[in-house]
Amino acid sequence: xxxxxxxxxxxxxxxxxxxxxxxxxxxxxxxxxxxxxxxxxxxxxxxxxxxxxxxxxxxxxxxxxxxxxxxxxxxxxxxxxxxxxxxxxxxxxxxxxxxxxxxxxxxxxxxxxxxxxxxxxxxxxxxxxxxxxxxxxxxxxxxxxxxxxxxxxxxxxxxxxxxxxxxxxxxxxxxxxxxxxxxxxxxxxxxxxxxxxxxxxxxxxxxxxxxxxxxxxxxxxxxxxxxxxxxxxxxxxxxxxxxxxxxxxxxxxxxxxxxxxxxxxxxxxxxxxxxxxxxxxxxxxxxxxxxxxxxxxxxxxxxxxxxxxxxx
Amino acid sequence: xxxxxxxxxxxxxxxxxxxxxxxxxxxxxxxxxxxxxxxxxxxxxxxxxxxxxxxxxxxxxxxxxxxxxxxxxxxxxxxxxxxxxxxxxxxxxxxxxxxxxxxxxxxxxxxxxxxxxxxxxxxxxxxxxxxxxxxxxxxxxxxxxxxxxxxxxxxxxxxxxxxxxxxxxxxxxxxxxxxxxxxxxxxxxxxxxxxxxxxxxxxxxxxxxxxxxxxxxxxxxxxxxxxxxxxxxxxxxxxxxxxxxxxxxxxxxxxxxxxxxxxxxxxxxxxxxxxxxxxxxxxxxxxxxxxxxxxxxxxxxxxxxxxxxxxx
Numbered sequence: 092x093x094x095x096x097x098x099x100x101x102x103x104x105x106x107x108x109x110x111x112x113x114x115x116x117x118x119x120x121x122x123x124x125x126x127x128x129x130x131x132x133x134x135x136x137x138x139x140x141x142x143x144x145x146x147x148x149x150x151x152x153x154x155x156x157x158x159x160x161x162x163x164x165x166x167x168x169x170x171x172x173x174x175x176x177x178x179x180x181x182x183x184x185x186x187x188x189x190x191x192x193x194x195x196x197x198x199x200x201x202x203x204x205x206x207x208x209x210x211x212x213x214x215x216x217x218x219x220x221x222x223x224x225x226x227x228x229x230x231x232x233x234x235x236x237x238x239x240x241x242x243x244x245x246x247x248x249x250x251x252x253x254x255x256x257x258x259x260x261x262x263x264x265x266x267x268x269x270x271x272x273x274x275x276x277x278x279x280x281x282x283x284x285x286x287x288x289x290x291x292x293x294x295x296x297x298x299x300x301x302x303x304x305x306x307x308x309x310x311x312x313x314x315x316x317x318x319x320x321x322x323x324x325x326x327x328x329x330x331x332x333x334x335x336x337x338x339x340x341x342x343x344x345x346x347x348x349x350x351x352x353x354x355x356x357x358x359x360x361x362x363x364x365x366x367x368x369x370x371x372x373x374x375x376x377x378x379x380x381x382x383x384x385x386x387x388x389x390x391x392x393x394x395x396x397x398x399x400x401x402x403x
Numbered sequence: 404x405x406x407x408x409x410x411x412x413x414x415x416x417x418x419x420x421x422x423x424x425x426x427x428x429x430x431x432x433x434x435x436x437x438x439x440x441x442x443x444x445x446x447x448x449x450x451x452x453x454x455x456x457x458x459x460x461x462x463x464x465x466x467x468x469x470x471x472x473x474x475x476x477x478x479x480x481x482x483x484x485x486x487x488x489x490x491x492x493x494x495x496x497x498x499x500x501x502x503x504x505x506x507x508x509x510x511x512x513x514x515x516x517x518x519x520x521x522x523x524x525x526x527x528x529x530x531x532x533x534x535x536x537x538x539x540x541x542x543x544x545x546x547x548x549x550x551x552x553x554x555x556x557x558x559x560x561x562x563x564x565x566x567x568x569x570x571x572x573x574x575x576x577x578x579x580x581x582x583x584x585x586x587x588x589x590x591x592x593x594x595x596x597x598x599x600x601x602x603x604x605x606x607x608x609x610x611x612x613x614x615x616x617x618x619x620x621x622x623x624x625x626x627x628x629x630x631x632x633x634x635x636x637x638x639x640x641x642x643x644x645x646x647x648x649x650x651x652x653x654x655x656x657x658x659x660x661x662x663x664x665x666x667x668x669x670x671x672x673x674x675x676x677x678x679x680x681x682x683x684x685x686x687x688x689x690x691x692x693x694x695x696x697x698x699x700x701x702x703x704x705x706x707x708x709x710x711x712x713x714x715x
Contacts, residue, residue: 092502099528106509110522124524126489129441137491137539141531177438181449181537190404197418210422212436216411219453220533225493227449227539
């Protein structure tokens with residue numbers, strides 16, 4: 092059997108084993124692992140950018156590649172209500188890579204490191220046939236950690252901001268559509284939403300950053316919380332610019348929001364009593380029934396397609 | 404300028420910046436970073452295997468790939484006199500990868516994890532054109548950490564065991580030479596030498612695991628300790644089997660020891676007063692003069708070539 096037959100989620104399930112060390116508070120399956128260290132809690136995550144998959148030098152500058160690699164990890168740390176502190180940068184680079192690329196990459200890495208106060212404490216360099224930027228990030232938990240497994244039936248599903256812009260930007264590039272600079276920028280310069288994450292954390296049951304699309308994040312939360320959800324098509328927040336950009340290339344922006352990903356907003360589930368205290372867009376509800384529905388034009392249909400699969 | 408012109412070591416120097424957080428006790432440049440966590444110290448390292456560079460499925464089983472990926476990181480943790488605790492596994496896999504490969508890989512990863520008591524707490528999976536296995540490992544410092552920067556003129560340079568076998572094994576495979584199973588096994592099943600590392604740590608000034616060859620490790624130690632060294636050709640320890648294997652393919656086993664790497668013995672510098680307390684082979688001395696010499700047939704020549712360079 093090949094990986095494109097089994098799929099990413101089943102594969103992760105297959106290789107996951109429960110941790111034995113009791114200092115492992117959260118293992119595989121959330122935005123980051125959580126480890127007890129003396130009185131504190133450390134969160135650790137790793138994420139990878141592969142050339143011509145997660146980025147292309149056709150429309151990313153080297154600096155933007157470095158920035159993206161750091162922001163996507165910072166986003167995972169933020170979704171655990173933690174402060175990013177340290178990072179290790181592991182690179183595969185073809186021997187023909189230019190010094191210009193590496194200098195630009197690190198300019199991007201350090202610019203984000205400086206913004207958030209992160210130290211680059213280590214890494215590795217080796218050669219390969221394609222550029223792979225793999226960053227491990229370590230953060231310090233601020234307090235309560237809103238896990239994916241903690242959603243409760245009745246919770247409101249919140250998006251901390253508009254979705255779909257990054258995928259709209261990608262499609263503008265792919266279709267060589269001029270204009271829409273602001274939408275394209277959302278693709279090449281995604282930002283972690285640390286402040287939004289910290290503000291939400293106090294009031295949420297479950298939280299996750301939106302890297303693989305709303306449908307995928309809701310599915311992750313539901314799978315781990317053993318519940319289901321109804322997402323309301325009309326309520327999916329998409330900016331005017333994104334709608335306009337999607338129309339210009341004949342595509343549906345809400346599908347970008349559902350299945351595209353890389354917006355790095357927070358998807359959180361909030362109990363009714365806290366709803367007035369949080370900022371964000373309500374996009375649906377958590378249900379007891381363990382299925383995920385999309386409510387569109389008054390009809391409720393089960394959501395089959397559920398976000399980006401790396402091996403599909 | 405391209406990376407093959409600047410070289411790995413200059414590149415690392417170029418991208419390294421001093422850490423700002425005072426909890427970073429050791430940053431880029433040693434076997435692992437060291438971070439203060441409350442009362443303890445955490446060490447963190449990352450290392451990568453790329454298909455057809457660090458391994459090939461022509462002579463590695465998937466399980467051996469997983470084992471190697473874990474052992475080489477464990478070796479770095481050991482060289483810092485630390486206990487390996489947690490690992491994150493970040494994979495790039497072609498979509499056509501078989502489930503059989505992934506199952507075997509994780510069998511190897513978990514077999515080493517179980518041997519040392521390491522928990523796999525996270526990771527990432529994405530697709531790429533070649534298999535990349537990137538492991539981040541976190542350990543807990545046992546006590547004194549023998550840094551690369553701490554060698555002193557007059558120190559004896561020690562290898563904790565025989566060198567050159569892994570590269571001899573690789574060359575046997577490359578030349579399709581039958582026999583020499585034990586030497587080949589050193590290449591496909593390298594082992595971290597944790598016990599040797601812990602035993603040495605107390606008495607060494609500097610220590611490093613031998614991943615890129617004796618010449619490279621001595622050069623690293625000298626560069627960071629601002630000193631030089633004399634390595635004695637006659638004293639470089641190579642097993643009889645390795646000598647025999649090298650001869651059978653018409654190559655010089657001591658060159659494997661000097662420039663080959665992947666033996667994962669410890670290279671340590673030990674002050675005279677502790678020499679009688681350590682087990683290992685004396686291979687040379689640390690000198691005040693900041694040059695590295697090889698003494699061979701009574702002649703002292705400067706060692707120009709200095710180990711594996713990933714971009715050469």
